Each structure stands twice: as structure tokens, then as C-alpha cells.
Amino acid sequence: MSLSIRLAKSGIESSEHVPIIEQGGMASVEDDFLHMYPKKTIGQLEGLVEDGIFIVFGTCNGVVDGEDWWYPACKCHRSVTPDSCAYYCKACVKYVFDIVPRY
16 A cells, blocks of 8 residues: 555645655765765865865875874774774773774
8 A cells, every 4th residue: 555545544635746766866975975065175164163064175295104194993983092902982982993094
């Protein structure tokens, strides 16, 4: 039994048409990330008061040799501290064994 028939039997009438979403209706990762978030320059972010997710385009001029360009993080995206055979996450207050590289 379709949703519209069940709603009508329950006394709920709807004059609006709800389109059926096709299987390919999900946004791609590129659409989700690049097109759904506002784009800002570094200068615009410096004085920004609001929290949010923003896309920043930049050019890497070089990488410092001998320095890590990433840091180990917990699944909560906070940095972790190496401790014995694991890492400790202060945000989660627990030891984690699976880390995620963050840049």
C-alpha cells in the first residue's frame, strides 16, 4: 500500500506532489563538498566570527623536508598523543588504536 493511500485512510490529505528520488539521486562527494559549502579566501577567514565548514583554495609553494605535514588524530578529529603502544585522545578521554591522518 502506498504512502499516499495510507495517509488518506488516516484522514491526512495532501495536495502536494512528492517526486520519486531516482537511484542516482545522491550527490557525489565532489558536489557535496565543493558545491554545498561557502568558498572563502584566507583573508576572509581571518576576520570571520561564525563557525562553519568552508572551502579554501590554495597553492602549496613547497614542503619542509624532515617535518611531518600531517598529525595523528582520533576519529573525533582531535590530535592524539603517543603513549606506549597506543595513542591517547584527551577529547575522548581514552586510548585509541586506529588513528586518522589530519592535515
